[in-house]
Amino acid sequence: MVLVIRADLVAEIVAHARRDHPDEACGVIAGPEGSDRPERFVPMLNAARSPTFYEFDSGDLLRLYREMDARGEVPVVIYHSHTATEAHPSRTDISLASEPEAHYVLVSTRDEAEPNHAGHELRSFRIVDGVVTEEQVDVVETYMFAHTGADDVPDRDASV
Amino acid sequence: MAVTVSIPTILRTHTGGEKSVEAKGNTVGEVINDLEARHGGIAGRLVNNGSLHRFVNIYVDDEDVRFAGGLEAPVGENSTVTILPAVAGG
Numbered sequence: 001m002v003l004v005i006r007a008d009l010v011a012e013i014v015a016h017a018r019r020d021h022p023d024e025a026c027g028v029i030a031g032p033e034g035s036d037r038p039e040r041f042v043p044m045l046n047a048a049r050s051p052t053f054y055e056f057d058s059g060d061l062l063r064l065y066r067e068m069d070a071r072g073e074v075p076v077v078i079y080h081s082h083t084a085t086e087a088h089p090s091r092t093d094i095s096l097a098s099e100p101e102a103h104y105v106l107v108s109t110r111d112e113a114e115p116n117h118a119g120h121e122l123r124s125f126r127i128v129d130g131v132v133t134e135e136q137v138d139v140v141e142t143y144m145f146a147h148t149g150a151d152d153v154p155d156r157d158a159s160v
Numbered sequence: 161m162a163v164t165v166s167i168p169t170i171l172r173t174h175t176g177g178e179k180s181v182e183a184k185g186n187t188v189g190e191v192i193n194d195l196e197a198r199h200g201g202i203a204g205r206l207v208n209n210g211s212l213h214r215f216v217n218i219y220v221d222d223e224d225v226r227f228a229g230g231l232e233a234p235v236g237e238n239s240t241v242t243i244l245p246a247v248a249g250g
Contacts, residue, residue: 026247028247044247048248052250053248053249053250054248054249054250055246055247055248055249056246056247056248058217058219058224058226058246059224061217061244061246061247062217062219062222062224062242062244065242074169075247078247080249089249090249090250091250092248092249092250093249093250096215096245096246096249097249098168098169098170098245098246098247099169099170099245099247100169100170101169
């Protein structure tokens with residue numbers, strides 16, 4: 001399992017998390033149904049306005065799902081921040097997770113965050129029936145080659 | 161009266177994969193009972209000790225029934241009932 005996600009979308013998630021700190025930030029990245037490709041960044045209001053909890057406002061949630069339905073989209077990524085703990089699903093996250101096909105992306109804005117090579121602590125998980133599985137995150141500049149295996153991509157030096 | 165009920169992904173195991181199903185009832189509670197009769201097991205995912213589960217949102221048309229009487233909320237003819245699990249966590 002792997003989340004392939006564009007760098008600009010990762011930057012949007014991180015910026016939202018930093019902007020809302022010390023409260024948790026949350027949102028989705030919608031993408032075409034069946035594509036597993038996050039495309040449309042949709043930051044959501046944390047109706048709980050809390051450093052330890054997040055919840056989409058119920059009216060916003062209905063509008064979001066109607067809009068995605070109308071566009072043939074699903075929530076490919078559901079993200080939120082942890083402001084004092086690591087970027088790993090909490091027990092509450094696990095018990096409330098209800099999109100078995102989504103990538104649950106967590107970003108930590110804690111002081112002692114352990115940044116990856118890109119300078120932030122961001123991880124992705126599947127949460128299905130209470131079981132959490134971490135997955136690799138591949139940050140790409142474009143999805144142009146995302147649907148082809150490594151063997152299908154022409155050797156860039158071949159024509160030189 | 162028959163209404164259309166929109167089913168979220170996580171509950172489609174109860175509806176044979178259907179995204180939307182028909183049900184009958186004049187209130188949200190009656191609609192849920194009718195859903196249970198047709199798609200066994202679904203009510204337990206929506207109702208807890210006689211009231212709506214805290215982290216499941218049910219809407220009649222555009223209104224969250226939590227603000228309209230909960231299980232007693234009226235469902236009109238040609239209404240759409242939408243079930244959406246909360247997107248929430250800690």
